[in-house]
Structure formats: structure tokens, C-alpha cells
Amino acid sequence: MTNMSVEHLPTYRIAYVRQVGPYGPANAQVMEKLKRWAMERELLTTSAILFGIPQDHPAETPPENCRYDACIVISEDYEIAGSINESKLVGGTYVICKIKHTAEAVQRAWSDVLPFIQSKGYQMDNRPVIERYTGEMIRNHLCEICIPIIA
Numbered sequence: 001m002t003n004m005s006v007e008h009l010p011t012y013r014i015a016y017v018r019q020v021g022p023y024g025p026a027n028a029q030v031m032e033k034l035k036r037w038a039m040e041r042e043l044l045t046t047s048a049i050l051f052g053i054p055q056d057h058p059a060e061t062p063p064e065n066c067r068y069d070a071c072i073v074i075s076e077d078y079e080i081a082g083s084i085n086e087s088k089l090v091g092g093t094y095v096i097c098k099i100k101h102t103a104e105a106v107q108r109a110w111s112d113v114l115p116f117i118q119s120k121g122y123q124m125d126n127r128p129v130i131e132r133y134t135g136e137m138i139r140n141h142l143c144e145i146c147i148p149i150i151a
Contacts, residue, residue: 050070054066
């Protein structure tokens with residue numbers, strides 16, 4: 001069974017890089033680009049929070065139009081400059097699945113999470129599913145899949 005909990009995420013100010021095209025290896029490439037940007041600015045610490053956000057459902061959006069955002073949380077007073085975008089990640093309630101960062105673990109989490117959501121009487125919300133990482137989790141090859149719910 002996947003390690004699951006329910007958590008309310010706050011609204012975060014984020015810096016992000018967007019990839020447009022089929023989901024897959026390009027997602028990892030854009031995340032590496034974001035991490036390089038963050039390292040150059042000494043933002044990639046063990047307590048840094050990073051998100052991978054697939055903005056479109058691949059069953060409903062042609063692959064060439066799918067958007068994936070690689071994001072890092074920044075403070076309200078951080079001055080953004082250069083080739084990086086800025087936005088807000090609006091908070092809310094999520095089921096959090098902490099897993100090894102492997103394709104197999106992600107698949108297993110999806111097969112475990114839907115029955116978990118139903119058993120608790122929650123409903124999935126239509127906000128994007130989020131991948132969450134901290135600097136510490138990245139070093140230990142872990143990630144969290146955050147599924148938005150209406151509690």
C-alpha cells in the first residue's frame with residue numbers, strides 16, 4: 001500500500017519553466033533546466049519545494065498542446081529576472097502519496113489512491129495533479145503525488 005495522507009497546501013508564489021508538447025522525457029529536461037536556474041541563485045536548498053504540474057489531461061488534449069510546468073516556491077520579496085515565469089499555485093486540499101520516484105511506484109500509487117479517495121468519501125477536484133519534491137526528497141529519489149480533492 002502506498003503511503004497516503006490528506007493535507008491542505010497553502011497558496012505559494014512560484015517561479016516556473018513551461019514545456020509544451022507530449023508528456024515524457026521533456027518533463028524531466030524542463031525540471032533540470034529549472035533546477036540549474038535555482039542552483040545558480042542558491043534557491044535549491046534541502047528545504048526548497050519544487051512542483052511538477054501537468055496542466056492538461058492527456059486524454060483530452062492533443063500531445064503537442066500538453067503543458068508541463070516545472071516550479072520552485074519563492075518568497076514574496078524575491079526579485080525575478082531573466083528567462084523565468086512567475087505565478088501563484090493556489091492551495092487546497094490534496095491526498096498526498098509519498099513514493100519512490102520510479103514509473104512503477106507512480107503506477108502503483110494511482111491504483112491505490114482512487115480506492116483510498118472513495119473509501120474516505122472524498123471526490124477528486126478538477127485542479128491539476130501535482131508532483132511535489134523537496135531538496136531532501138530529490139537526494140533520496142522520492143516524490144509526492146498530490147491529488148486535488150473536495151473534502
